[in-house]
Amino acid sequence: AQSVAQPEDQVNVAEGNPLTVKCTYSVSGNPYLFWYVQYPNRGLQFLLKYITGDNLVKGSYGFEAEFNKSQTSFHLKKPSALVSDSALYFCAAKAAGNKLTFGGGTRVLVKP
Amino acid sequence: GAGVSQSPRYKVAKRGQDVALRCDPISGHVSLFWYQQALGQGPEFLTYFQNEAQLDKSGLPSDRFFAERPEGSVSTLKIQRTQQEDSAVYLCASSDRGGPWTGELFFGEGSRLTVL
Numbered sequence: 001a002q003s004v005a006q007p008e009d010q011v012n013v014a015e016g017n018p019l020t021v022k023c024t025y026s027v028s029g030n031p032y033l034f035w036y037v038q039y040p041n042r043g044l045q046f047l048l049k050y051i052t053g054d055n056l057v058k059g060s061y062g063f064e065a066e067f068n069k070s071q072t073s074f075h076l077k078k079p080s081a082l083v084s085d086s087a088l089y090f091c092a093a094k095a096a097g098n099k100l101t102f103g104g105g106t107r108v109l110v111k112p
Numbered sequence: 113g114a115g116v117s118q119s120p121r122y123k124v125a126k127r128g129q130d131v132a133l134r135c136d137p138i139s140g141h142v143s144l145f146w147y148q149q150a151l152g153q154g155p156e157f158l159t160y161f162q163n164e165a166q167l168d169k170s171g172l173p174s175d176r177f178f179a180e181r182p183e184g185s186v187s188t189l190k191i192q193r194t195q196q197e198d199s200a201v202y203l204c205a206s207s208d209r210g211g212p213w214t215g216e217l218f219f220g221e222g223s224r225l226t227v228l
Binding site: 004006036041042043044045046049090092097098099100101102103104105 | 115116143145147152153154155156157160162167168170171203205216217218219220221222
């Protein structure tokens, strides 16, 4: 069975500092990997995806993620965090079928 | 509308009541998904429609849960004889392609169900 793990419940970072949100996955076959963000009282929003190709994927709002097959990781990164990046972030994976498997989420708090 | 719309946003039900949750996907979107999100957890897949066909219902937790999309647009998730463990946020998402591997699912804000 496929699974996605986000080992940190919360990440605190000062505004302007780099932000990293960790994700590891366990799927059979080639994974399709995604990051979504959930702002308060808003629906989940797509940030970026890895399907194939370049291991470094760029997405919305200055976010990027690096696919590492040997470490089965897909960490989300942003070089300089903003207070407005404070939200709940979910990593997700798709293998066979039409369903996404989500991690438990990581709350990001960016302090001014 | 411009996005996925879900109603009601909040529903309080007494244990044993039936509830119906509605999802209006983005116009023209072929694929529609229902997810259940318990407090403090990530969304968990319930069921998937392509147009009016329910292609995957493997995530429905029991036969008390039923989903339909009779005309390939609006969908309803029905929960019969609600139990306390059904308390969660129910998320609907749609996609304009035949599957989520194209990447972008558009989610509604969810329907929060509380069963007393």
